[in-house]
Amino acid sequence: MPRLATDGLTAWYGSTSGVRDVTLACRENTVTALIGPSGCGKSTLLRSLNRMHELVAGTRVTGRVLLDGYDIYEPGINPIQVRRRIGMVFQRPTPFPTMSIAENVAAGLVVGRAVSRTERADIVERALKRAALWDEVKDRLGDSPLELSGGQQQRLCVARTVAPEPEVILLDEPTAALDPGGAAHIEELVQELKREFTVVIVTHNLQQAARVSDYTAFFYLGELVEVGATTKIFTAPAKPQTEAYITGRFG
């Protein structure tokens, strides 16, 4: 059974659909890349996977999103609980400016089960190590996160996302606002993350999708055109639109 799956998922903005009738499965410990030209609905889809889409006024979702087989849109399911199990990293680094580096990492623990002070310190250290940031910040955990570089801030956000131990991690163009060095760091990190989590990444960068993902889903004009193993999508796509896009003929 896939860890995360969608079944006939359509995400609406008022009466227009951002992405239509998507059926997709993400297996555990894999990276699934969502690619496609701007406005194709891939970010909308991603935000539907942890119920962030509905935060915008006038939006709604039809169809199902199954986490371990259970529909997260079932009536009575609390979106807050869903978001604790499906973490998200955004395009721009979003450290909380009034919290220290350590407090940022522990921010998600505040809403989970109670943890002791020492346990919290351990979790912070472990999360920072998993985000490959520990060595750079271990001597200044009490400092402001705004003193870090953009790439470091983004890894801090990754640490903040993994600290509460979600099952799935959604990455929304996580390197789009970073310099090449910072982007390379994040890409390495994605490879590490999939050992423990199920990862879904939206990216505009086709090379990135080819490098980091196991499965690739190509979206065009709000529809899922094709999904398959990344090697297959990039070498022998089944649909002409997919081929046109990955060979750079549009988008």
Add this chain to the structure above:
Amino acid sequence: MMRGRLIRRLFGSAMTGATYGAAVLAILPLAVILGMLLVKGAGSLDWNFFTKSAVPVGEAGGGFAHAIMGTLIIVGLACAVGVPIGVAIGIFLAEFGGGRLGFAVRFIADVLNGVPSIVIGIFAWTWLVKPMGHFSALAGGIALGMILVPILARTTEEMVRLVPNSLREAALALGYQRWRTSLQVVVRTASAGIVTGCLVAVARVAGETAPLLFTALGNQFFSTRIQGPMAALPLQVYLYALGPYDEWHRQAWAGALVLIMLVLALSLVARAVVRAKRQHA
């Protein structure tokens, strides 16, 4: 072509000069007021002024200690009443004020902002002083607090709105509830701005005279009893400035100087808070 360039340069210099002139014009009144207060009031500022209360006419060595203490107490009461309510309304407006209720609250706050302070004084007199049967510092503090509420509601709203939506989304994506996102992330991020807004608003009401006329009333004696009449700097200045004695006039100038210094100090503290927060943040 040369001529065109010359004209352009002359025009540029003239306009730059005009903007400098406008800046000077804007600062001039403040400089004149401060200068006049210093010239007329600084001479009467001595140890007695800060430690002694008013003395009968003719006796030497009276001071404004009772008025300074009164202003501190009344403004403190105003903060206790106005800051929590005003800031809470501001947070409500920024975070949940999209609907009809938000529109109504915003409209009322704007109207209240425009109400002359003497009207607030009359209101406080009708609803607090009359039922209690006597003037009191408490009524004065509440009157000033009522002036604080709409100012703080609007400045807090502005400050909270400045927080980027991406921070709100990041908190929600961590599984934060709506209220926790508002308080622990959004409002905390806006806190430096909110504190500044509070200090500026407090500085403004510290100089209010009209609402205190019918509430705190004024007092020639040192008093810290908030249930009774109490002196305040603006009231004392008003009283002494209207009085017939030269000594009173001198002390009124000195009192006005102290009042403006107090306001200035608050503004400086506000700036320091912002700078400290920015360095930390």
